Structures are given as C-alpha cells and as structure tokens.
Amino acid sequence: MRRSKLGAWGILTLSAALFTGIAAPPAVSEAAQAPAAGGCRADNHDLALKTVPDTSGQAQFQSIQFLSAKIGRAAGNGFMIGTSDGGCSWQAINNEGKFDFQDMQFQTNTTGYIMAKNKAGGANLLYKTTDGGTTLTQIHTGAYAFNRVQFLSEDIGYGFTTSMTFRTTNGGQTWDKVTTPPNTRYVHFTNQQDAWAVVLVPGTGYEIKRTVNGGKTWANTLKVKSSAIVGGQIYGTGESNVWVVLYGDTGMSQTSYSLFHTGDAGAHWKQLVSNSTAGGGPAPGPQTSGLKGPTGAPENMQIIGREAAYLAASSGAYEKVSIGRSLDDGQTFKTITGIPGYSGKLSFTSAKNGFAAINGTAAAIYGTTDSGANWTKKFSLPANH
Template sequence: MKRGKRLAMLAMAVLLGTSLLMPARYNASAQAAAPEPEASAACRTDDHGLDLQTMTDTDAPHIQAIQFLGATTGRAAGNGFMIGTSDGGCHWQAIYNTGKLSFSQMEFLTNSVGYVLAKTSATKQNTLLKTTNGGSGYTWVPTGQYGFERIDFLNEQVGYGFTRAFTFKTANGGRTWTKVTTPPNSRYVHFITEDKGWVITVLAAGGYEVKRTTDGGRHWTDSLKVKAAVNYGGAIYGTDSSDIWVMLYGDSGMSQTSYSLFHTTDAGAHWKQVISHPTAGGGPAPGAVAPAGTLNGPAGRPTDMAVIGRNAAFLVAGSGALDTLQFGRSLDDRTWSNLPIAVPGYEAKLSFISPSTGYLAVTSLSKSGVYRTTDGGKTWLKRFSLPEPR
C-alpha cells in the first residue's frame, strides 16, 4: 500500500474514532432480554435528553435513516449522530455523537456488525464505512473513485454498491469491488441473492422495462414493459426473488409526483398493477390508465417503501404542500388501502419487522422524529422527537 493512501486511512480511522466502544447500555444481550413495550404512557416522546451534535453550527439535527433488527432493537441516524434503543423506542441513547458523519443509510447485519453510507462534509460524496461495535466507531471501506448512492449487503462479505449508472459487487467485505454487468440505461438494480436480481431500465422513446437475471448479471431477460411519457426512474423492493414490487415514477409538479406500483408473485411471469396514481401537477402515471379512484396510492411523492415476506407492502409519501405524511398498505396482493396516518412531516423512512410492527422516521428538517405501529400502520405512537429548528 502506498504511503499516502496508508496515511489517509489512518487519518480517517482517527477522525471516526475506531477505538470507541459500544455504550454499555446498548449491547446484544440487552436487546435479547428487553421486554416488549406495553403502554405508551411509559414511553418518552421528546428528545430523551440527548444533546445531539451536527456537522456544522448552523445545522438543525434531523433523522435521515432508520433500521430495526427486531421489535425492540433499532437505530436512527442523522446529520452527525446515531441513536439506539433496546426497548422498542421507549428509551434512546446516543451511540455516535461527534458531529463528524452525516448518515444516509444503515445496513446492520447483526447488533454489532454493519455498514453505513455517510458524508464527512456536505460537499463530499458518500463514504462507505464498517462498524463492528454497534455503530460507535468505524473503519473506512475503499470504493475507488465512486461514491455509492445506495448499498445492499447480503452478509458480511457479499454486498453491492450502487451509483446512478453502475452496480458494483464485493465478495470479501469491501476489500475489492467488481462491476456487475447490467443492461444499458439501467436506473435501479436489486439483488435478492448473488444469482437472482432485478433491474429497471429506461427506454429512449419513453417508458420503462423491468428485467431479471438468474446468473448474477451475466444474462438479463425482459419481464415487464411499461409505457410512460417520461422515465425518471423507480425502485425495486422485495426479499424473495419471485415476489417483487416495482415502483415507477412519472412527472412531478405542484409538490406532487405521478407514480405506479406493480407486483409479481411468480418471478415476473405475471404482473399486477396495484397503484396507478396520476396527479394534477405530474400528469399521467406510468402504465395503463386506471378508472378514476380505483388504484390511487398515498398522495404527494413516495419517499419510502417496506416489504415483509410475501404480499405485505407499506408505502409512505409526503409533500411540502401537505402538513401530514400519507400512508398506504397491501396485506394480500388483492387490495390496497390508504390509511389516515396523522403524523406531521413531508419526508419519511420506514422499517417494518413484521406485517403488524413497524417504525417510521420523519426525515423532514422540521418535525423530525420516530413513530411506532403495532397494527400494521392503522395507528402510530411517537417514540422520539427532535426540537424544531429555531
């Protein structure tokens, strides 16, 4: 290793505090023994007395990512901090609070080992980091010239890093990366296993094509073609290679985005359009025009989706023109329901651990906080909130 690169890595390690230990109150044995919260009256809803650091003095602390490993064990992270809970959000403590990292994604594989995407300054691209002590300290994982927009690790050794145009794979925990062959004009790739994956591609004449691979990307076959006036991209969700949800975006305007949601339960042999959501500002939704009012999804712009097993899908949307987030779900692949959520904010992330229990993090600059549901999103109880920006 060249001397300059070695010094850079040492400097990064010092900056991120890799010698720090995980807080004593936040450990794997504590998580296993933590009881299920029963009464919301016993849970705090404020900032739990945490003085969270941010990257600059002008930043207001706000949550940007959330991940729960079980009904009680979870983390939320933002622009300079990471916090954790071992009792379903009733109590939170600081795990990382130096203000030096702004977290955008967490991929914890166990309560100790995880990968994160974070920035060391607002003007730099994402850095990939690994923790083996629950998130209090990190080591740098080199990714060459690329700053990943998204990561997905199947286990501690095998993972994927994504830019807008390219997909990279590591089989040794990030020591080396190889480019995965994807079709031209790929916009979103999702691998369920090392062999089985899906991709959204955009067509030159407008519209989308969804393809799948069963050999790690060496060959891709057509699965779904959708007409659309524009093709700004989309997202793929699912934990089973034959059970996949595909979100496709239309145009945006007036704080609204048109979008459609498609679902397959047989590896793409058949697709069902679950949502067709045109808007006044965004125009028609991708795909066939549905009768008015029959396939509407949550209003605004989709900000995150969570899928649990087969058929259970949850979607949150928001808009700067709306005072509350919008939420919907499907539990049977036959019906989609939009539910009154009554949670303030216009952007959010989801982390569901079962069809009934899930967490929502409001990632808006204001009203940032964490909410919990135990009835599949019918009702939400606040578990944490950050002070409003001054």
C-alpha cells in the first residue's frame, strides 16, 4: 500500500535534479546536524515547510514512498519533499500548505496518484501528477470519497470506501463497482484477476477470501476466530505470497493483533504473530504466547517478493515505532528494532534497503542498509512549525 520535492537548486531545475539520480555523498551518523565537507546532513536541510491551516501547526509525515535506493518522496500535512540521492539531500516539491497528503502511489519518477485533503478534517480527494508532485490535477470519483486507493499501473487502479470497491481501467476517467463479499472491510489486488479480502463474520471472527476472476466469485481460504471483529489489512506482491494482519481490540494504548502468511495462494496458512494485550484483549486466532511481534498498533507492511517482509507498529505510550521482519519467506518472524516516535510508515526498495518516516517530538526520516538492524537519521523537522 499500503509514494514526493525544492531547495537550493530551485524549482525550475527540480525535475531534472530529482530524477536523474545525483550521486549520494557518504553517509554520516544519526547525530550529525550539519554536513562535513561533502558529507550528508540530518537536519531539516533549510526547508521551511508549511502546514495545512487548522491543523496543530506541528509538521508530521503521513506517507513515504521510495522508487529506488536513491529516489524517494515523503509527504505530510501541507508539504511534500523528495530526494534523489538516498536521503543525503532533500528538496521541497509541494510546499504551499494547501494539501493534507495522506498517501502517494507513483508508477514512475514523474507520474503518480496522490490521496489528499484540501482542508483539515475534509474528505479524501484523489489527484494525479505528471511532474513529480509539483502540480496536482483532481480525479473525480463520483459520489464516493475513497479512504484508500491501489494502482497497479497508470491506467488500472482501485478505490475503496469502508465497504465498497471500485475499479478504473482508464486512469480514473470512469469507475465501475467491483463485487465483493458482504461485510468486506479490506481488499488487496495482486493483479486484475487475483484479489484477497478481509471479511467480518459477526459473532465468529474473520474470513480471508480470494477471487481469481476479478471479483465475479470469491472463495474462502482462511477462517480466524476472534472475540473482537474490527478489521485488518492485506499485503502481497504476488498471488501466492500473501500477508494478512487482523485486529483485536484496543484499550489503554494497547492493540491486539495477529499476523498470518501463505506462500501457496491460501492452500496453507501460518500464524506468525499473536499479540494479545491487557488493554486490547486476546488477539485473533489461536493464543500462542511465543509468537510476539512489534508492540503497538500495526502501521504498514512492506513485502519484497519472497525475500523479505517488514511490519511497523507503534504506540504513543511506548514512544517507539517497533519493527519486525521475516527474511525466510515467512518461516519465522521476529521483532528486530525500534525507532523513537509515536507513529511511522516504512518504504523498502530491497531486502536490505529501506526508509522510515517517523512522527514524534520532531518528525524525522531514517534509512537502513542492513535489513532494518540499524537506522540512520536522514532528515528531521523542527519540533514546532
């Protein structure tokens, strides 16, 4: 899911500078706040980022997407920034404080789709950009405001409300409803024909269903008992390799959840995490004390083919974004590290290289080159804006 940049180079040269892959200077430690000669810096890179009116005035990240180890974007409540050298230097792309950016999905370095609100507390609107995020053109979605989108290409994409799914095959010019099972709360497409759904079964728990004909028919692949039926998320890069997060309840800043994986298109499932909590109660599925995952509410996952899977979870009470991973195609899963903060999103471009946009006392972007074992600060925002 469940993806963007102006500094000393100037806005007229932004596109060329951002997307031609400028060589990155050598990295420095997290503590560095100003570059040595030719070095990288971890401060705010002299960017004055505006926030959306009527928000707290505290700049925070809400989306991050890297297309490669060099080129990436991060966006938040009023701004979008980008890097072309792996986070060593950053530029503002969209700095008007006009858009409350929720999500970015770029198919190329210049072309992508963006979910944003045009005012604090407003409805999600869908936009398209063909210049890297500087200019946004609204795509109308009819009577429905989507809470999530998924684009497989520039033309083919899906829009989701709480209970409905819509499909476009012409870049958002028209939308058609996709049939999904009753009480569906999350759908993930791996291609136009293959998709997976989290279905709520009142009084029982969850069912994970799959379609192989674009939604014409759905078949059950997994049943999970749960005392709390809240919802979940699905991730996967292919029809056979699918990861499912299912939620229990939340209380006392604690969220119960479970993580399941299939490597054979749903013929067999393995439970990898069972995080029951005192405040959130039992996690969905069998209660297994030895299957602990990242602490807190799941934020997002990143799946790298059959090589790796990463999950971020966070809790304001713990003041840490906890990260877990699997590097063996879902055979094992363990928590590996934590980054100070109260919420965060991940973006990995390979099993080793990844980035995290973290919100805390001051928002910051971190990078890893060793599969998440160690993280280096790449960018930080002042505590107040």
